[in-house]
Amino acid sequence: MSSTNINIIDDNEILSEKLGFQLEEIVLQLMNKKQLITIGLSGGSLIDLLASNLPRLQLPWARLRFFFVDERFVPFTSDDSTYASYQAKLFRKLPLTEKNVIKIDPDATSVEQCAQDYENKLLETLTEDDKSFDILLLGMGPDGHTASLFPDHPGLKVDQGIVTSIKDSPKPPPERVTLTLTTINQAKYKIVVATGESKSTIVREVLQDKSTKYPIGQVKDLIWYLDKAAGSKL
Numbered sequence: 081m082s083s084t085n086i087n088i089i090d091d092n093e094i095l096s097e098k099l100g101f102q103l104e105e106i107v108l109q110l111m112n113k114k115q116l117i118t119i120g121l122s123g124g125s126l127i128d129l130l131a132s133n134l135p136r137l138q139l140p141w142a143r144l145r146f147f148f149v150d151e152r153f154v155p156f157t158s159d160d161s162t163y164a165s166y167q168a169k170l171f172r173k174l175p176l177t178e179k180n181v182i183k184i185d186p187d188a189t190s191v192e193q194c195a196q197d198y199e200n201k202l203l204e205t206l207t208e209d210d211k212s213f214d215i216l217l218l219g220m221g222p223d224g225h226t227a228s229l230f231p232d233h234p235g236l237k238v239d240q241g242i243v244t245s246i247k248d249s250p251k252p253p254p255e256r257v258t259l260t261l262t263t264i265n266q267a268k269y270k271i272v273v274a275t276g277e278s279k280s281t282i283v284r285e286v287l288q289d290k291s292t293k294y295p296i297g298q299v300k301d302l303i304w305y306l307d308k309a310a311g312s313k314l
């Protein structure tokens with residue numbers, strides 16, 4: 081991996097600013113080529129990092145379609161809902177309407193049905209000429225998971241469809257829907273943000289030793305954003 085794809089930034093405010101600029105740059109580039117731009121979001125610490133900077137950016141909001149790289153199968157009233165966190169912390173500060181955000185149906189009868197419904201909604205944003213998502217913003221857990229793809233979990237191997245579901249996530253809540261690894265790899269731009277010392281060993285194993293043992297190590301052509309602690313073992 082070329083070192084230009086690894087950004088280590090000490091201050092969280094600056095990290096959030098740089099991440100915003102990177103997003104802006106990619107969106108402006110894509111705007112010349114296509115009408116709608118799809119942006120997949122992850123939960124966890126990424127939410128606050130995006131919330132502090134995105135509202136300041138001049139983006140073609142009406143042309144953006146935000147969706148979730150993974151989502152917990154819980155009601156939108158739950159503190160565990162990634163959509164609800166984004167709604168409370170970010171979306172309400174942006175000039176968005178219903179059609180800008182593609183979300184799961186939390187009232188689906190099962191997590192499998194929820195995944196199918198979510199896949200159908202996502203497929204509507206893809207076209208015959210363009211079958212890949214544009215930008216995915218990923219997180220990484222201290223166990224090397226990304227999206228809801230966990231190490232040694234069968235969900236990691238699912239290769240059919242663009243979305244899959246799991247019922248036994250090692251990180252609660254247990255029921256989740258997630259893009260498959262293949263879908264993630266097909267996206268045009270993949271950005272991962274990892275902060276904190278607990279990520280540093282796996283960051284080193286993946287970036288320095290080129291380990292593919294962890295889900296995050298199986299995502300190709302990643303653009304990395306690390307804070308000093310996460311990058312401390314490089």
Ligand SMILES: O=C(O)[C@H](O)[C@@H](O)[C@H](O)[C@H](O)COP(=O)(O)O
Nearest residue numbers: 122123124125126219220221227
């Ligand atoms: O549903 C989730 O839990 C998230 O989508 C998850 O995949 C997250 O991105 C990582 O666990 C990193 O989270 P942190 O950045 O908070 O460590």
